[in-house]
Amino acid sequence: MDEPNLDGRKRKNIQIGDLVEIVLKKHQQTGELTEGIVKRILTKAPHHPHGIKVMLQLGEVGRVKNIIPE
Numbered sequence: 001m002d003e004p005n006l007d008g009r010k011r012k013n014i015q016i017g018d019l020v021e022i023v024l025k026k027h028q029q030t031g032e033l034t035e036g037i038v039k040r041i042l043t044k045a046p047h048h049p050h051g052i053k054v055m056l057q058l059g060e061v062g063r064v065k066n067i068i069p070e
Contacts, residue, residue, distance in 0.1 A: 007067075009049060009064075010052070011043060011052050013067060019070070020066065021064070021065050022034050024062040034060055037057045038057075039057045
């Protein structure tokens with residue numbers, strides 16, 4: 001009964017096409033989340049303490065806070 005690991009700080013948990021919530025650079029102070037579909041994974045490292053940086057299909061770039069299960 002393992003929950004899938006939905007940790008946005010680990011690159012291996014994020015796939016192109018995933019529905020995620022990200023924090024845009026301009027919203028880091030407020031923590032406002034933007035939802036979208038991953039178009040590109042921008043972080044090369046396997047792990048990032050603030051979340052893996054991705055580009056959404058609409059072009060927004062931010063760090064993944066939540067991966068939304070299908």
